[in-house]
Amino acid sequence: MTSQKHPATLIPGDGIGPEIVDATLRALDALGAPFEWETCVAGMAGVKDAGDPLPRATLDSIHRTQLALKGPLETPIGGGYRSSNVRLRQEFKLFANVRPARTLIPGGRFENIDIVLVRENLEGLYVGFEHYIPIGSDEHAVAIGSGVNTRVGSRRIAEFAYDYAEKNGRKKVTIVHKANIMKALTGIFLETSREVSKGYEGRVATDERIVDACAMQLVLNPWQFDVIVTTNLFGDILSDEIAGLIGGLGMAPGANIGQHAAIFEAVHGSAPDIAGKGVANPIALMLAAAMMLDHVGHRELAGRLRAGIDGALNLDGVRTRDLGGKADTKTLTDAIVARIKNG
Numbered sequence: 001m002t003s004q005k006h007p008a009t010l011i012p013g014d015g016i017g018p019e020i021v022d023a024t025l026r027a028l029d030a031l032g033a034p035f036e037w038e039t040c041v042a043g044m045a046g047v048k049d050a051g052d053p054l055p056r057a058t059l060d061s062i063h064r065t066q067l068a069l070k071g072p073l074e075t076p077i078g079g080g081y082r083s084s085n086v087r088l089r090q091e092f093k094l095f096a097n098v099r100p101a102r103t104l105i106p107g108g109r110f111e112n113i114d115i116v117l118v119r120e121n122l123e124g125l126y127v128g129f130e131h132y133i134p135i136g137s138d139e140h141a142v143a144i145g146s147g148v149n150t151r152v153g154s155r156r157i158a159e160f161a162y163d164y165a166e167k168n169g170r171k172k173v174t175i176v177h178k179a180n181i182m183k184a185l186t187g188i189f190l191e192t193s194r195e196v197s198k199g200y201e202g203r204v205a206t207d208e209r210i211v212d213a214c215a216m217q218l219v220l221n222p223w224q225f226d227v228i229v230t231t232n233l234f235g236d237i238l239s240d241e242i243a244g245l246i247g248g249l250g251m252a253p254g255a256n257i258g259q260h261a262a263i264f265e266a267v268h269g270s271a272p273d274i275a276g277k278g279v280a281n282p283i284a285l286m287l288a289a290a291m292m293l294d295h296v297g298h299r300e301l302a303g304r305l306r307a308g309i310d311g312a313l314n315l316d317g318v319r320t321r322d323l324g325g326k327a328d329t330k331t332l333t334d335a336i337v338a339r340i341k342n343g
Contacts, residue, residue: 006296009061010037013071014044015270016280021071023282023333024289030340031301042084043073053084068263069292072270088263089121094256096160097121099239101246105313110245117228117242118161119235123153126232147185154192161229162200172205176214176230189231250281250322253288262295264288278328281320283309308339
């Protein structure tokens with residue numbers, strides 16, 4: 001067991017969140033993972049417990065620990081409160097969203113997928129600069145939204161993507177944009193990323209794609225991509241598309257990384273329709289926990305966790321219903337824990 005402990009904030013979340021968090025904690029306990037948890041609430045659980053989807057106590061905990069593992073949080077569509085996920089990214093300046101996608105189960109439509117999408121997390125069309133203009137009796141006659149990209153923000157995410165590629169033995173970064181139409185908003189991103197790429201010539205290759213062409217090519221020939229770096233909205237959309245290449249969002253982890261904090265999560269939502277039924281797939285959050293172990297320097301433990309997941313899925317054939325199997329959450333978790341313990 002590792003001796004050095006890392007204080008970390010644990011947010012079980014909404015819907016299936018508590019179930020997949022419990023499953024992930026079982027796997028981490030089997031590894032002897034070096035986390036000391038502070039359990040906090042957010043999302044609908046935060047509203048119920050503290051009248052706030054992102055309570056002050058939760059923010060204070062993450063400020064202390066600078067590290068968090070988070071279950072999915074429910075966000076109302078249309079009205080209601082603003083996304084807690086967006087607020088967390090902005091509160092802690094988590095400028096980089098890293099979403100790896102790797103084939104775990106062979107035999108699907110696409111084989112041997114291994115793509116990492118790096119998404120700018122604070123700027124673009126998600127800054128929330130929106131308002132309505134009333135006309136006559138219609139208070140919402142016109143909706144206006146503005147996007148913001150900065151030279152500093154574009155350079156920061158491009159440097160992160162190229163550093164990530166170099167440190168992880170990746171060969172190429174693809175810059176994805178829409179500078180042919182949004183000449184200022186994504187033009188500044190493309191121009192700045194090109195400048196950054198020059199510092200990595202001879203070590204990391206570079207190419208470029210317009211976002212719609214990239215979306216098409218991801219389903220025609222995804223193997224041409226290695227690391228993709230792009231703006232906020234495009235990254236959100238493309239990362240879900242890439243998850244579809246490996247079996248869906250149940251296999252897709254995510255990391256939100258800033259200079260002083262990092263929050264790890266499953267990319268999927270809270271799935272309230274299956275909450276409490278014990279059938280949720282915990283793999284995305286377990287893979288996020290593996291990324292968290294990498295982040296704090298425990299790559300060997302992260303490798304054992306990934307190997308346990310691979311073994312349970314492919315050697316033992318234990319899979320949840322979304323993966324074509326019949327296992328419930330506990331059965332899959334039992335198989336992963338057994339693989340971890342037995343090496």
